[in-house]
Amino acid sequence: MKRLVLVLVLASAMVYGLWSMDGFCTDLKGKIGLGVNWPGVQFRYGISNNLLVEGKAQFAVNNQTNLVMPIGGRVYYLLPEIKGNMPIIPYAGGEFDWIISPVLSGGYITGGFYGAELMLNKNISAGGDAGIYWVDVWWQTNPHATDWGLIFNAGLTYYF
Numbered sequence: 220m221k222r223l224v225l226v227l228v229l230a231s232a233m234v235y236g237l238w239s240m241d242g243f244c245t246d247l248k249g250k251i252g253l254g255v256n257w258p259g260v261q262f263r264y265g266i267s268n269n270l271l272v273e274g275k276a277q278f279a280v281n282n283q284t285n286l287v288m289p290i291g292g293r294v295y296y297l298l299p300e301i302k303g304n305m306p307i308i309p310y311a312g313g314e315f316d317w318i319i320s321p322v323l324s325g326g327y328i329t330g331g332f333y334g335a336e337l338m339l340n341k342n343i344s345a346g347g348d349a350g351i352y353w354v355d356v357w358w359q360t361n362p363h364a365t366d367w368g369l370i371f372n373a374g375l376t377y378y379f
Contacts (some may be wrong), residue, residue, distance in 0.1 A: 245300055
């Protein structure tokens with residue numbers, strides 16, 4: 220874990236140093252974003268320059284036959300942009316998803332995350348984050364199972 224933190228800090232410092240300070244400024248207020256994430260789709264809307272909301276659906280296969288589908292939303296708090304030719308927008312936020320599956324009676328995933336979005340141009344971004352999440356699922360034969368976990372997310376978004 221210490222190595223992961225060290226690599227992330229060094230990578231952030233290197234990326235910050237690679238871009239000059241004369242690039243475009245990112246304004247996401249009022250923009251709609253459509254994207255793909257691993258493995259799913261997302262719809263974003265910029266409420267303000269500091270607040271972004273997202274609806275998302277993800278797809279996973281359980282035992283090679285049953286589709287497990289978390290559907291929910293995220294709220295992003297956008298931190299000050301690291302300006303440059305390709306600006307970086309760090310963010311922190313929270314997420315809540317309902318779990319839909321033919322083998323489960325129900326369940327939910329909730330947690331907080333921290334990450335960054337790299338603006339490849341004025342409309343396209345690549346982002347990734349990691350967070351601590353609480354997962355609670357209910358089976359038809361067993362009352363429920365709960366656990367904490369570290370979840371990573373990555374995706375591409377096109378802003379209109």
